[in-house]
Amino acid sequence: MADPTFRDTHSISALQAAFIDWARTDGRTWVYLLKALTAAFLALGIAMRLDLPQPRTAMTTVFIVMQPQSGAILAKSFYRIGGTLVGLVATLFLIAVFAPQRELFLGALAIWTGVCTAGAARNRNFRSYGFLLAGYTAALIGIPAAQHPDGAFLSALTRAAEVTLGVLCAGFVGALVLPQQASLQMRTTVRARFSAFVEYVAAALSGRVEREQIERTNARFLAEIVGFEAMRSVAVFEGPETRARSGRLARLNSEFMTASTRFHALHQLMNRLRSAGAMQAVNALEPYFKELAPLLHTPGEPVLSATDAAGSARKLEALKAALPRRVREARAALAEQPGFALLDFDTGAELLYRFVDDMHAYALTYASLATTTHERERWPERYEPKTNTVLTLIAGARGAIVMAALSVFWIATAWPNGAMLVLNAAAVCALASSSAHPTRMTYQMAVGTILATIFGFIEVFGVYPHIDGFPLLCAALTPPLALGIWMTTRPKLVGYGAGYCIFFCVLAGPDNLLAYHPAGFANDAIALVLSMAACALAYSVLLPPSTPWLRAHLLADLRRQVVLACRAPLAPVRARFESRARDLAFQAHALMERDAAAQRDALAWLIAVLEVGHAVIDLRRELSALPSDARYAATMPWRRAIAQSGKALIALFARPTDRRLDTALAANFDAIAATQQALAAFAPLREDRHRLQRILSYLHFVRTALIDPQSPLARYAGGAVSRDRAAHA
Incomplete structure (x- = not known):
């Protein structure tokens, strides 16, 4: 016979659970x-x-x-x-x-x-x-x-x-x-988003993510970024605690955008290499991915607090410090293999390092929220819808x-x-x-x-x-x-x-x-x-928001953000480009609520714009850091070829056509060849040689993005694009 005391205790616990559930909802x-x-x-x-x-x-x-x-x-x-x-x-x-x-x-x-x-x-x-x-x-x-x-x-x-x-x-x-208080909800959102992102990264690195899931995840991230900034702008009114962390919260949102974009670019590159049959480069890069996943997410031990994020940041910092030396050693060994596509390996390794760097910054900012004041609070960029x-x-x-x-x-x-x-x-x-x-x-x-x-x-x-x-x-x-x-x-x-x-x-x-x-x-x-x-x-x-003309205009404005990436002042360009592109995609996604195909098209254009725009910004940063030497002057043929490639990209994304896509690919091919020739023509210092290799990596990634058959640019692909895909494979 059951103990009456046990039954009473169980009934009270059930009532308490029911009351808590009611208090949280109705x-x-x-x-x-x-x-x-x-x-x-x-x-x-x-x-x-x-x-x-x-x-x-x-x-x-x-x-x-x-x-x-x-x-x-x-x-x-x-x-x-x-x-x-x-x-x-x-x-x-x-x-x-x-x-x-x-x-x-x-x-x-x-x-x-x-x-x-x-x-x-x-x-x-x-x-x-x-x-x-x-x-x-x-x-x-x-x-x-x-x-x-x-x-x-x-x-x-x-x-x-x-x-x-x-x-x-x-x-x-x-x-x-x-x-x-919105600040309490914000803490939950910060924790849930960090945990969900590292779980997504770990799953994608292990190959357990389908394309449909990637689309759903990107759409969710898009809404969360906009909602997070709206919540932050509200929470600052609730008290000094939240105001003291407002800059870090804005930075956290910006770093999340950058890290998610970088990871998607890395994931897409690996998929393109697999599709092109470049399995040697894939096999050379995959050991790093298997090593990275446990640093971000250990099964049964999710990152739930700023303290957990601090632990992840320390692990990422150690990997970030050791990664360049290990990649150089691996590259030297791979260079001895006849016919090995070093440019594919260099591009993947560079994107991997950049992702580790961005993820490290994201984890550091999350960890800094544990204290009221922190040096990472100084963050001038804001996401403004x-x-x-x-x-x-x-x-x-x-x-x-x-x-x-x-x-x-x-x-x-x-x-x-x-x-x-x-x-x-x-x-x-x-x-x-x-x-x-x-x-x-x-x-x-x-x-x-x-x-x-x-x-x-x-x-x-x-x-x-x-x-x-x-x-x-x-x-x-x-x-x-x-x-x-x-x-x-x-x-x-x-x-x-x-x-x-x-x-x-x-x-x-x-x-x-x-x-x-x-x-x-x-x-x-x-x-x-x-x-x-x-x-x-x-x-x-009077021009209803659902009219096809307005939808097309929004997508055209989204594509024009590549122009921003190519021409805007370099210091604030990344945050402006990222937030502006995502905000335009969010507007287009909302207007196309009843058209799933149009929503997928808007997300596809967002991915293409973010991939190319980020690569262009990284390319510009590397070019601006070159030494003041005649060999690196903007008038050199290889620099002029890179500039011409940028102009072709601007024209392509301003108004995509078959001819402009072919022109952009041809200009990109010329820029890669000219840079490789310059790299072989003189013996730059070690750091300058690495910088030129990174420049080649970004140019190569742009080319892979332009010839991706899953990109919205594929609809403009002609004979030249098909030949370029075959040559790449």
């Missing part, structure tokens, strides 16, 4: 729901106590700012307050200059809204809210105030006070009441056109609720411009607004007349608001929830003096839905 949703309601009612109560004209504005602001994580709330609040102040100044300026002429004022407001919409689209992080509020505040304050210019200054100040109150209440509740310039300009022009069109409609119809129509369009255009799918976003917000209209009508005309006092008001508002907050916690319902929460407050949010006017309520609801319909129509008709 429990967080309930905590966020209660915090959002608390912040909204706090803002509403203070606004009513201060007798502000529209307390509903403070409550609406809470739902615009509120986020599950305290750092996200503070970041959003910071930029929202800044945008509100900028919008306030712009409003007063526009009213002072254009208020007597309504048409000129609305035209200037449309232009200002377009500029702010472009800024919101350009910055795909919390900075977008600053631009959003700068445009929305100008419309929110300016349109009503322009109709009564004598009270514009006071109206602008009170509206800014309402917005600021909502921001402060959201930040106060989010930071102090059961805070959920920026939307493509053409897409940004289109978003700004679209926002200005929508505002102008709705303003013309308002003036032509003299609709009393036209002000609501125009100012809401300003907010929706800016809000949707930062979304990867703005048409879907505006549609979902419109549906949420219709739902808010139904519940708001019931609340205003069915509930408000029967309650008295602030506690009962909060109790009456809790059920409908809780529904909207719950929707915002579900990824597929975020757009519906945002539209519902925000516009429920706009339509049914209480003021100090309630007015029961069904016709006015209906007109406001119609104006809100019409403004969203107009925005959705604009995003569907």
